[in-house]
Amino acid sequence: MANLKDYIEDRKFVNWALEPDAETEAYFLNYLNEHPDEKAGLLKARGELKLLAVDQKTISADRKSTIYKQITSYNTFKQASRTILVFRRTLPYAAVAILFFALGILAMNQLKENYPVTIPESLLVKSAALNTMVYLADGSKKEVGNAKTLIDFSQKGVLLVGTDTIQLTETERENSSNMVVVPFGKRALIRLHDESLIELKAGSRILIPENFSDDHRSAYLSGEAYFDITKDPQHPFHVNTSSTEIKVLGTSFRVEAYPDLAEQTTFLKEGTVFLRSSGHSLLSGWKELKPDEQAVTHASSNKIIISKGDSVAYSLWKKGIVQLNNEPVEAVVKQVERYFNISIQLPDQQIRNRLLTGKMNLDTELNEVFKYLEKITDGKIEKVNAGEFVLK
Numbered sequence: 001m002a003n004l005k006d007y008i009e010d011r012k013f014v015n016w017a018l019e020p021d022a023e024t025e026a027y028f029l030n031y032l033n034e035h036p037d038e039k040a041g042l043l044k045a046r047g048e049l050k051l052l053a054v055d056q057k058t059i060s061a062d063r064k065s066t067i068y069k070q071i072t073s074y075n076t077f078k079q080a081s082r083t084i085l086v087f088r089r090t091l092p093y094a095a096v097a098i099l100f101f102a103l104g105i106l107a108m109n110q111l112k113e114n115y116p117v118t119i120p121e122s123l124l125v126k127s128a129a130l131n132t133m134v135y136l137a138d139g140s141k142k143e144v145g146n147a148k149t150l151i152d153f154s155q156k157g158v159l160l161v162g163t164d165t166i167q168l169t170e171t172e173r174e175n176s177s178n179m180v181v182v183p184f185g186k187r188a189l190i191r192l193h194d195e196s197l198i199e200l201k202a203g204s205r206i207l208i209p210e211n212f213s214d215d216h217r218s219a220y221l222s223g224e225a226y227f228d229i230t231k232d233p234q235h236p237f238h239v240n241t242s243s244t245e246i247k248v249l250g251t252s253f254r255v256e257a258y259p260d261l262a263e264q265t266t267f268l269k270e271g272t273v274f275l276r277s278s279g280h281s282l283l284s285g286w287k288e289l290k291p292d293e294q295a296v297t298h299a300s301s302n303k304i305i306i307s308k309g310d311s312v313a314y315s316l317w318k319k320g321i322v323q324l325n326n327e328p329v330e331a332v333v334k335q336v337e338r339y340f341n342i343s344i345q346l347p348d349q350q351i352r353n354r355l356l357t358g359k360m361n362l363d364t365e366l367n368e369v370f371k372y373l374e375k376i377t378d379g380k381i382e383k384v385n386a387g388e389f390v391l392k
Contacts, residue, residue: 017046132188134159137176137210138169147187151180153208154191171210181205182223185341192217196237199226203258203338224256226318240278244297244304247274247286254314258338267294267309277302320363326355329377333391336373340366344381345390351379 016024032039132144134151142161144151152160159166182188182200190198193212200206204223212218218238229237231250239246241257243264251271257264266275266289274286275295287304289295294309313323322335330352333344339362346352356376362369370381370389379391 013046132183132186133181134161135179135181136166136168137171137178140166142166144188148189150189150191152191153178153193154195176210177207178210179205179207183341184338192219194230194232194235196230197228201225202341221255221257223258224254226252226254228252241297243278243299243302244295245276245278248272253289254317262299264297264299265294266297267314268292269311269314275304277304316359320361322360322362324356324358324360326357328352329354329356329391332356332360332373335360336362336369340369341387342366343388345384345388346392347390348379348392351377351391
């Protein structure tokens with residue numbers, strides 16, 4: 001076995017990947033010792049599945065149901081026997097990925113399958129050292145190693161990835177989707193069917209319909225992205241996140257919607273954006289966002305607060321520079337972890353709560369970022385293991 005597709009039907013493996021306990025840890029430790037030739041493939045598959053997992057608490061049941069209808073079809077999935085996961089071997093790999101990504105445990109319940117795994121709190125896995133992956137609606141996938149390589153869906157019937165041309169087999173499923181997954185430490189540039197551009201940031205993933213509908217364009221984002229949407233008043237573009245629905249006709253804006261954040265932020269550079277919370281009532285309308293304004297959606301209350309945004313910070317962000325305005329060290333470190341795919345421990349409570357102001361350049365070498373953190377925190381960063389550090 002060499003990839004996730006070969007392991008996905010093993011319930012014990014899924015438990016180990018998504019919610020490990022002492023029993024499953026011991027089992028797979030022994031398994032790896034007995035099958036060293038499978039170690040690399042199994043660990044990669046575990047990391048890949050964890051990247052696709054979604055915290056069921058971050059998206060309401062109603063929201064999941066709506067997303068489910070938008071991105072896939074019930075006909076895709078068939079009920080399986082109790083000895084395997086709900087997916088048959090004929091189920092396309094991308095469909096498995098989309099299900100875990102967008103729905104978590106909900107779809108399992110709707111399929112009347114007794115699936116005991118509770119999806120973990122963290123959607124994004126720091127230990128998953130993978131390249132950007134494109135999961136296609138036809139069940140195939142493409143690995144993208146270079147962050148500067150354009151993932152181009154704009155040509156009919158083909159996907160262009162750098163100099164590679166992949167022929168696409170159009171599925172017959174309604175609302176089928178492609179998905180781009182960007183792990184920590186990576187970034188990706190995507191061109192859509194309508195020539196819109198999306199810059200997907202580290203630890204993010206986006207669902208893109210195989211074909212846009214007749215009356216609108218859409219995408220589902222978990223993470224952070226910059227959108228430059230081609231203007232088309234007859235076909236508004238909708239960006240959905242776990243707590244916000246964004247509608248535009250053609251404009252440039254940034255969305256930060258990581259599932260571990262209590263607030264999701266939308267900053268508008270130019271044009272006009274309309275927003276509403278994912279938990280809106282039938283009678284609630286759209287809120288309008290104007291240039292250089294930002295909207296913050298509070299996940300717990302579904303409230304959207306609009307205020308003047310920081311256009312300077314936005315311009316710096318585009319260059320990989322983070323503007324710090326009384327930011328807690330813990331929040332700053334989380335950005336560094338996400339950007340470089342590392343883990344930084346903060347055992348000192350005083351350092352963790354210290355507020356930082358300044359400019360931090362992430363578009364540089366890690367050792368330069370460490371020097372900056374040490375300087376502004378009066379701390380010292382030491383290496384613990386590969387990819388693991390401590391600031392004290």
